[in-house]
Each structure stands twice: as structure tokens, then as C-alpha cells.
Amino acid sequence: MAPVDVETEKSITLPPPHFVLVPLMGQGHTTPMADLACLIVGRGARVSLVTTPVNAARLRGLAAMARSALLPLEIVELPFPPADDGLPRGSNDNSDNVLQLFLSLYRLAGPLEAYVRSLPWRPSCIISDSCNPWTVGVARSVGIPRLTFTGPSCFYSLCDFNVAKHGLLHNGGVVPGMPVQVELSKDTWAAAFLTCMPAWGKFVEEVREGIRMADGAVVNTFLGLEEQFVACYEAALGKPVWALGPFFLNSRDEEARAVDQSAVIAWLDMMDQSTVVYVCFGSLAQMLPKQLYEVGYGLEDSGKPFLWVVKESEIVLPEAQEWLQALEARTAGQGLIVRGWAPQLAILSHRAVGGFMTHCGWNSLLESVAHGVPVITWPHFGDQFLNEWLAVHVLGVGVPVMPFGNDKAMVRGHIARAVSELMGGGAVAEERRIKCKEYKERAHGAIAKGGSSHENLTLLLHSFMWSGSKE
Structure with missing residues (x-):
């Protein structure tokens, strides 16, 4: 043998x-x-x-x-x-x-x-x-x-x-x-x-x-x-x-394309292209009622369409629930508030979404950039602060809610300004969007x-x- x-x-x-x-x-x-x-x-x-x-x-x-x-x-x-x-x-x-x-x-x-x-x-x-x-x-x-x-x-x-x-x-x-x-x-x-x-x-x-x-x-x-x-x-x-x-x-990404019958996607389908700012702060960061109110007022004051995901744990107090219901009534033609979970990839890949206010967790930041969506940054802890620096100062795809080094409490004016800056016109905003589209192409090419x-x-x-x- x-x-x-x-x-x-x-x-x-x-x-x-x-x-x-x-x-x-x-x-x-x-x-x-x-x-x-x-x-x-x-x-x-x-x-x-x-x-x-x-x-x-x-x-x-x-x-x-x-x-x-x-x-x-x-x-x-x-x-x-x-x-x-x-x-x-x-x-x-x-x-x-x-x-x-x-x-x-x-x-x-x-x-x-x-x-x-x-x-x-x-x-x-x-x-x-x-x-x-x-x-x-x-x-x-x-x-x-x-x-x-x-x-x-x-x-x-x-x-x-x-x-x-x-x-x-x-x-x-x-x-x-x-x-x-x-x-x-x-x-x-x-x-x-x-x-x-x-x-x-x-x-x-x-x-x-x-x-x-x-x-x-x-x-x-x-x-x-x-x-x-x-x-x-x-x-x-x-x-x-x-x-x-x-x-x-x-x-x-296949999962994102499959989610096309939800109420969230149906609402986005009615909005104009690149006009909606998506707001979500991840699974761990918890907003205190005072912070929650400032975010809501800031979104309302911006005048821009918004899709905001609020955790159930953030609105357990009766007064928080009442406040949120009042905000929904006032912004019925402007925004959609989702309690609990939302299909993030499906949202970021939707044509109507033009910006993402994020806590700068790496998963969320990468998902946004890979879908060509520029970001508003509001880090809460850990690596999120350096991810913010990367997005704003290195990649050029982000607008901070708070100026770097500013330790004052976040207020509605900061939210409204950041949304207007990200979603508005002008050469700087357009350059930010162009960079994000380039990174999207590179992500899919990779x-x-x-x-x-x-x-x-x-x-x-x-x-x-x-x-x-x-x-």
C-alpha cells in the first residue's frame, strides 16, 4: 500500500x-x-x-x-x-x-x-x-x-x-x-x-x-x-x-430591510427625505426626569421633525408620563415618541432620517456612519467621550450637544442648537453629510x-x- x-x-x-x-x-x-x-x-x-x-x-x-x-x-x-x-x-x-x-x-x-x-x-x-x-x-x-x-x-x-x-x-x-x-x-x-x-x-x-x-x-x-x-x-x-x-x-442589515410594516417605519414613510433627527441614547444610559424634559423641550424648540426613543424605566413616575403625553399632543405634527424598543438599523437606513442624536456608544456610532447618517453627540460614560472626539474632531461627522470641556448642565437650548446645526443648510453641514456618505460607501466596500x-x-x-x- x-x-x-x-x-x-x-x-x-x-x-x-x-x-x-x-x-x-x-x-x-x-x-x-x-x-x-x-x-x-x-x-x-x-x-x-x-x-x-x-x-x-x-x-x-x-x-x-x-x-x-x-x-x-x-x-x-x-x-x-x-x-x-x-x-x-x-x-x-x-x-x-x-x-x-x-x-x-x-x-x-x-x-x-x-x-x-x-x-x-x-x-x-x-x-x-x-x-x-x-x-x-x-x-x-x-x-x-x-x-x-x-x-x-x-x-x-x-x-x-x-x-x-x-x-x-x-x-x-x-x-x-x-x-x-x-x-x-x-x-x-x-x-x-x-x-x-x-x-x-x-x-x-x-x-x-x-x-x-x-x-x-x-x-x-x-x-x-x-x-x-x-x-x-x-x-x-x-x-x-x-x-x-x-x-x-x-x-x-437584512433584518433592517425586513422591518417595513411597523408603525415607526410607516411614520417615517410619510416624512420628506433626510428631514428627521433620530434620538436614542442606548440601552444603559438612564435619563433623570429633569434631563428628559430638557431633551423634549429642545427637540420641540428646534422645529425639526424628530423620532425619539424613550425607555420605559425613564417614565415610571406619573408626572413624567403626563409630561410626555402633553409633549406628544403639542408635537403631533412634528415628532414621534417611541416607548421602549425601536428597530434602530431600519430607522438609520430609512431615507427620511438625516441625523442621529446618540450617546456615542461604539455600536450606535458605527451603525450611523455606516448608513451615512451624521450625528449629534452626547456621551454619558466610558469610551463614549473619546468616540465623540473621534466623530467630531477626526472624522468630521458630528456636532456636540455641549462644547468640549464645558461642564454646565445640558439645557434645551443646547439641544435645539445642535439639531439646527446638524440638520440645517450651509457649507459646513453639507460637508459633514458628504463625509458621512463617503464612509457609508467605504463600509459597504470593506x-x-x-x-x-x-x-x-x-x-x-x-x-x-x-x-x-x-x-
């Missing part, structure tokens, strides 16, 4: 690459990781998306889609020891509760390692959210590579790396080592790098160490938007940084076959082509 070539035998018997994705349990982190999972399985690799039983329920739609399309994507539930999920109870916007949630997830290390060791073939790679530094020990114990998924912009990640490297976490002023000028007030600096919350110090340093120890980074961005920052971040880490985004253009994100995914998959044996 003729000898069998080893490489030929491998190509016949070994399974495709297998990626274990470990998102942070939170909508803003889980959603892009789910989009990344769709990207990877769409190219022929296998993905296990691990989560807790509570969060697995939110991913049923993704699991059903994978089954119907016969895609090798599975949702793996890792129960907390003991059987109860063990998560702290309380308000989402309480920083102590959020920290306790992050720390409680360390208890998933044992179940994750047990899952990996139970597989017939060792996975090719773990991709874990940077806020899951406990996966460092799991990857080392089972002997497989680990990539970190950094949820913020690459611009923010580079700023954070340089500030930590130079020991300037409490300074304020100019961020060192950046290819562009970046300058924050002392208060904004503390909020951006979380030094305003001392209890977070040890955890944040573990996150930074986990990023430094990873075999590389996956980022939800594209070179046509952040090329210089991706290159600088890769050089700083000394590891590959794969820019694969925007993730959602390969998966949830994910197309031959585009930078498409090719980067090919390189990533080739880097982890073979799964290892169980032993």
Missing part, C-alpha cells in the same frame, strides 16, 4: 476551524459578538457562542436562523455554579451592580474549561470580550490561542493603551502617542478611563492585562474609517489586529468580496485553519 501524505490525510479527516466566542453578558456586547459569529460561520467555520441560560433565551432567533440555514453555529449555555444564575440584582445604571456583574462572571471559568475539554477536537481559538479577562486562564489551561474582542472603537483602545503605558490615568489634557491631537478635560478624562470609579481599578487593570496577553485582537471597525488607529494599535500591542467590521452589515474586512476575515480563518486533537 502506498504511504498516505500527512497533509492530505489532515485535509480529509480534520474538522473545519472551530471558534469559541465568549461575549460579555450585556446587549451592547453580545449583539456584535453574535454578528461576528454569523460572519465566521458564513465562511465555513464552526462557532460555539457561549452564554448563560438567561442570555441564551435572547439568542433564540440567532439559533433558529442557524438551524434553518444549516450553519454550524451553536448556542452553549454555561450555568453558574450553583444552578442559580447568581447574578446581582438591581438597576442597570448602578456602577457597583455592573462591577459585581462583571466579577460574578469569573465563576464561568470552570464551566467553560469543562466544555472545551469535553469536545472531541480542541477548538482552534477562543475569542473573548475584553471585559472577560477570566478567559486568560482557561485558554492557557487548555492550550489554545485566545483573541480579545474590544468593543469600543480602535481609536479609544489606542488612547487607553497609551494613557496606561505612560501612567497618566488621572491626568487630563493631551493623550500621548496618538497620530492626531486628542485633548480632554480632567473630569472627562476620569470618566473616559474609569478612574472616577476607584472600585473598578483592579478589574480595569485585569482587562488591560488580558488584552496585552492575548494572541491578537478582533475589532468591529473597518480600515476606511480607522486605518491609522488600527495600524498604531497593532504596533503598540505587537500582535495582529483584525478589523472585520462593520459586523452588522453582513447579518442584521465587507464586499475583496474589501479590507472581507480579506482580513480570510486571513484570520487561515491563521487558525486546523483544530488540534483533544489530547
Whole structure:
């Protein structure tokens, strides 16, 4: 019998690459990781998306889609020891509760390692959210590579790396080592790098160490938007940084086109092109009644059409509900107020939407830019302050609600001015819209076959082509 070539035998018997994705349990982190999972399985690799039983329920739609399309994507539930999920109870916007949630997830290390060791073939790679530094020990114990998924912009990640490297976490002023000028007030600096919350110090340093120890980074961005920052971040880490985004253009953009019968879309269909400002501040930021009123009055005073998403938790007080109903009555011909959830991608892709007032979470900012919609920026915490700087001063697609460095309370006049400035005419506003349209074209070009994100995914998959044996 003729000898069998080893490489030929491998190509016949070994399974495709297998990626274990470990998102942070939170909508803003889980959603892009789910989009990344769709990207990877769409190219022929296998993905296990691990989560807790509570969060697995939110991913049923993704699991059903994978089954119907016969895609090798599975949702793996890792129960907390003991059987109860063990998560702290309380308000989402309480920083102590959020920290306790992050720390409680360390208890998933044992179940994750047990899952990996139970597989017939060792996975090719773990991709874990940077806020899951406990996966460092799991990857080392089972002997497989680990990539970190950094949820913020690459611009923010580079700023954070340089500030930590130079020991300037409490300074304020100019961020060192950046290819562009970046300058924050002392208060904004503390909020951006979380030094305003001392209890977070040890955890944040573990996150930074986990990023430094990873075999590389996956980022939800594209070179046509952040090329210089991706290159600088890769050089700083000394590891590959794969820019694969925007993730959602390969998966949830179809979802956006499917949402065409809702009351929101029906209302937008009646509006003129590029006249509506969409207002939404993400899933975590909570408006106090006083802030809520100022936003509403500001939108009303702007005279521009608006679509405003208000959280149910923001209007639990009877007086807030009464105020909102009165505002709806006064602005019936001008605005639409949505309580709870709204189909954001469908809204941003609608022809009537010409601007987006956002908290500057990276998911929302990227979704807006990739749909060619300029933004009004109002950051609340963390990376959002630097994302604002990126949008306004670097990309030139944003108008701030508050002047940089101004710590006065936001009032309706700031809202009305920012809306008028973004949605108005003039050379500056038109240049902002032109830039956004260019970034939209670049985003779609990046994910197309031959585009930078498409090719980067090919390189990533080739880097982890073979799964290892169980032993």
C-alpha cells in the first residue's frame, strides 16, 4: 500500500476551524459578538457562542436562523455554579451592580474549561470580550490561542493603551502617542478611563492585562474609517489586529430591510427625505426626569421633525408620563415618541432620517456612519467621550450637544442648537453629510468580496485553519 501524505490525510479527516466566542453578558456586547459569529460561520467555520441560560433565551432567533440555514453555529449555555444564575440584582445604571456583574462572571471559568475539554477536537481559538479577562486562564489551561474582542472603537483602545503605558490615568489634557491631537478635560478624562470609579481599578487593570496577553485582537471597525488607529494599535500591542467590521452589515442589515410594516417605519414613510433627527441614547444610559424634559423641550424648540426613543424605566413616575403625553399632543405634527424598543438599523437606513442624536456608544456610532447618517453627540460614560472626539474632531461627522470641556448642565437650548446645526443648510453641514456618505460607501466596500474586512476575515480563518486533537 502506498504511504498516505500527512497533509492530505489532515485535509480529509480534520474538522473545519472551530471558534469559541465568549461575549460579555450585556446587549451592547453580545449583539456584535453574535454578528461576528454569523460572519465566521458564513465562511465555513464552526462557532460555539457561549452564554448563560438567561442570555441564551435572547439568542433564540440567532439559533433558529442557524438551524434553518444549516450553519454550524451553536448556542452553549454555561450555568453558574450553583444552578442559580447568581447574578446581582438591581438597576442597570448602578456602577457597583455592573462591577459585581462583571466579577460574578469569573465563576464561568470552570464551566467553560469543562466544555472545551469535553469536545472531541480542541477548538482552534477562543475569542473573548475584553471585559472577560477570566478567559486568560482557561485558554492557557487548555492550550489554545485566545483573541480579545474590544468593543469600543480602535481609536479609544489606542488612547487607553497609551494613557496606561505612560501612567497618566488621572491626568487630563493631551493623550500621548496618538497620530492626531486628542485633548480632554480632567473630569472627562476620569470618566473616559474609569478612574472616577476607584472600585473598578483592579478589574480595569485585569482587562488591560488580558488584552496585552492575548494572541491578537478582533475589532468591529473597518480600515476606511480607522486605518491609522488600527495600524498604531497593532504596533503598540505587537500582535495582529483584525478589523472585520462593520459586523452588522453582513447579518442584521437584512433584518433592517425586513422591518417595513411597523408603525415607526410607516411614520417615517410619510416624512420628506433626510428631514428627521433620530434620538436614542442606548440601552444603559438612564435619563433623570429633569434631563428628559430638557431633551423634549429642545427637540420641540428646534422645529425639526424628530423620532425619539424613550425607555420605559425613564417614565415610571406619573408626572413624567403626563409630561410626555402633553409633549406628544403639542408635537403631533412634528415628532414621534417611541416607548421602549425601536428597530434602530431600519430607522438609520430609512431615507427620511438625516441625523442621529446618540450617546456615542461604539455600536450606535458605527451603525450611523455606516448608513451615512451624521450625528449629534452626547456621551454619558466610558469610551463614549473619546468616540465623540473621534466623530467630531477626526472624522468630521458630528456636532456636540455641549462644547468640549464645558461642564454646565445640558439645557434645551443646547439641544435645539445642535439639531439646527446638524440638520440645517450651509457649507459646513453639507460637508459633514458628504463625509458621512463617503464612509457609508467605504463600509459597504470593506465587507464586499475583496474589501479590507472581507480579506482580513480570510486571513484570520487561515491563521487558525486546523483544530488540534483533544489530547
